[in-house]
Amino acid sequence: MWEETFKSHTDNKPNGPSSISLDFSLPGVEHVYGIPEHADSLKLKTTDGGDPYRLFNLDVFQYELFNPMALYGAIPVMLSHSAQRTMGIFWLNAAETWVDINYVQGSSETPQTDVRWISESGIIDVFIMLGPTPTDVFSQYASLTGTQAFPPLSALAYHQCRWNYNDQEDVAAVDQGFDEHDIPYDFIWLDIEHTDGKRYFTWDPHKFPQPKDMLQGLMDKRRKMVTIVDPHIKVDSSYKIHNEIRSKGFYVKNKDGGDYEGWCWPGNSGYPDFTNPEMRAWWASMFAYDQYEGSMENMYTWNDMNEPSVFNGPEVTMHKDALHGNWENRDLHNLYGLYVQMATAEGLIERSGGVERPFVLTRAFFAGSQRYGAVWTGDNTAEWEHLKISIPMCLSLGLVGVSFCGADVGGFFKSPSTELLVRWYQTGAYQPFFRAHAHLDTPRREPWLFGPENTALIREAVRQRYALLPYWYQLFYHAHHSGQPVMRPLWVEYPQDTATFSMDDQFLLGEDLLVHPVTEEGGRGVTAYLPGKGEVWFDVHTFQKHNGAQNLYIPVTISSIPVFQRGGSIIPRKARVRRSSSCMEHDPYTLFVALSPKRFAQGELYIDDGHTFNFDKQKQFIHRRLSFANKFITPSWIEKIVILGASKPSKATLKTPGEFFQFIVCSNVSGFHTQVGI
Structure with missing residues (x-):
């Protein structure tokens, strides 16, 4: 009598209909954020009179914008913010969840936000993070679910992907194309077509007959590859992976106790039960070099379709009455993708004997997924609105722990105009995960296919990313240690500036860019809000100084990327951009010193080997604080110092053990450059 039918699907509901709910009132609050993933504005909208925000991981085809519909991931964490306080609510429940938001006027005209959480099953398990500052909330949430995994430095560089590069010759041609057009990149990706009939952990014997030769060719150029490994397994008695999972009883079961099967890319597929720690351990062991034939240490992994996607399932996912041990899928559905990424990341760590940091990209995620790698915003479209929405989508993820996020540059579906593609590269170069990707049926769009002028524009955007890698790396180091987001809304750093509370067309990287x-x-122009009364901001391209606490109109051309450095900061860069980040490993640094109105600046420089856990296990790293106050002293290897905002010549002293280098820096109205010979 409890069964429910959805189209041709029947939900058995063996335990009957159920739900749990709890209401929260937030006096004095007019802005709430978080609960990704939704293609919506940063400030969550009222749902009064409409549908609630839904949290239920789904494979959504060509998702709509500004819609509370569920997408690929679900993190049941909401932040509230006012000029007086920041707070957080963590509703720890992995079942289908709905969130109602109502902005109301309280007594005496005091604003209030009412929030209702409703989950289909489970228990009420709620954490209230009292702040009171944004930084406090981030660290409080990190204490519960962990911090962002510290990625290899190369993962912060540029990634080239499409569905699909055809064969080894195609990979070699694309790789060579980057060299011929002097565009750096670190990773080239292979989608599902590289496998032998969509059997993961295999290679197409005709198109990729010598994968190690291909990987060695990339390694010789200090580049890397990512291959896709999805969690649906072709039901095929000649396929080793399937046979082992079935023989060990590791598949999710249907309500009658048999192996649950559904339709996905390989056809009829089984779904490993990643909630089982024995299954995860076995999966991790499959990434060993002697198990994953053709793999090498410069090959990393992409987990797609892990909501999980079931083409012939209800809402293109698994039936809720499927069984993970004694638990129904309805109880833990939103955890499946997290466990897939967890097992994969552990496999990449194990294959190196625990030495190398992994890189794993996932589409589905839950609270805590940040511990295992990166996330992207799924199958977006080559439209201007999708470019715009990538900013609040990534900001929302950063607020709830997932700093390593990005959107497919150029859009996955359809074909971007040349202008849109250029603007997307310019935007993606300043978002944490920087990857171009495209659908199988779209025309090729490698960066050099749109004429020399556009190739030059894209090259410049990518080069700006590479020059800033030292700064990106230290931001991720802090995200790993303290849970602070890399890409953040302005209100995080200016919590009392009400003008910033709803902004989601601009953002901060750390506190200084x-x-x-x-x-x-x-x-032809943008209006940027420069926050901070009494502060100054410097255009990083022209070095022009602007006062804070103002809206600044900036005329733009197709080559413009409006970026500003905060006065009082020091940002490290590398001026020599080479073909990959690994090729820049031993290059010296350039420090961009932006002086505050009081002629002071401070910053830092973090250096380690860029790829192992030795920074943590053996404390092998350099972390230097940099300061400028009349003179500049640092023990780091510097070749150039650019000081912005000086009004007269300054003396800088560069100090290294046993040596001193002195030079006079000459100033002008826009800044100055001096080359230092070391």
């Missing part, structure tokens, strides 16, 4: 991408077709 402000980025306002150009996301309008035919845009």
Whole structure:
């Protein structure tokens, strides 16, 4: 009598209908954020009179914008913010969840936000993070679910992907194309077509007959590859992976106790039960070099379709009455993708004997997924609105722990105009995960296919990313240690500035770089808000100084990427951009010193080997604080110092053990450069 039918699917509901719910009232609050993943504005909208926000991991085809519908991931964490306080609510429940939001006027005209959480099953398990500052909330949440995994430095560089590069010759041609057009990249990706009939952990014997030769060719150039490994397994008695999972009883079961099967890319497929720790341990062992034939140490992994996607299932996912041991899928559905990424990341660590940091990208995620790698916003579309929405989508993820996020540059579906593609590269270069990707049926769009002028524009955007890698790396180091987001809304650093509370067309990287991408077709100017009364901001391209606490209109051309450095900061860069980040490993640094109105600046420089756990296990790293106050002293290897905002010549002293280098820096109105011979 409890059964429910959805189209041709029947939900058995053996335990009957159930739900749990709890209401929260937030006095004095008019802004709430978080509960990704939704293609919506940063500030969550009222759901009064409409559908609630839904948290239920689904494979959504061509998702709609500004819609509370469920997408690929679900993190049941909401932040509230006012000029007086920041707080967080963590509703720890992995079942299908709905969140109602109502902005109301309380007594005496005091604003209030009411929030209702409703989950289909489970228990009420709620954590209230009292702040009171944004930084406090981030660290409180990190204490519960962990911090962002510290990625290899190369993972912060540029990734080239499409569905699919055809064969080994195609990979070699694309790789060579980057060299011929002087565009750096670190990773080239292979989608599902590289496998032998969609059997993961295998290679197509005709198109990729010598995968190690291909990987060695990339390694010789200090580049890397990512291959896709999805969690649906072809039901095929000649397929080793399937036979072992079935023989060990590791598949998810249907309500009658048999192996649950559904339709996905390989056809009829089984779904490993990643909630089982024995299954995860076995899966991890499959990434060993003697198990995953053709793999090498410069090959990493992409987990897609892990909501899980079931083409012939209800809402293109697993039936809720499927069984994970004694638990129904309805109880833990939103955890499946996290466990897939967890097992994969552990496999990449194990294959190196625990030495190397992994890189794993996932589409589905839950609270805590940040511990295992990166996330992307799924199958977006080559449209201007999708470019714009990538900013609040990534900001929302960063607020709830997932700093390593990005959107497919250029859009996955359809074909971008040349202008849109250029603007997307310029935006993606300043978002944490920087990957171009495209659908199988779209025309090729490698960066050099749109004429020399556009190739030059894309090259410049990518080069700006590579020059800033030292800064990106130290931001991720802090995210790993303290849970602070890498890409953050302005209100995080200016919590009492009400003008910033709803902004989601610009953002901060750390506290020192402000980025306002150009996301309008035919845009001839943007209006950026520069926060901070009494502060100054410097255009990183022209070195022009601007006062804070103002809206600044910036005329733009197709080559413009409006970025500003905060006065009072020091940002490390590398001026020599080479073909990959690994090739820049031993290059010296350039420090960009932006002086505050009081002629002071401070920053830091973090260096380690870029790829192992030795920074943690053996404390093998350099972490230097940098300061400028009349003179500049640092023990680090510096070749150039650029000081912005000086009004007269300054003396800088560069100190290294046993040596001193002195030079006079000459100033002008826009800044100055001095080359230091070391």
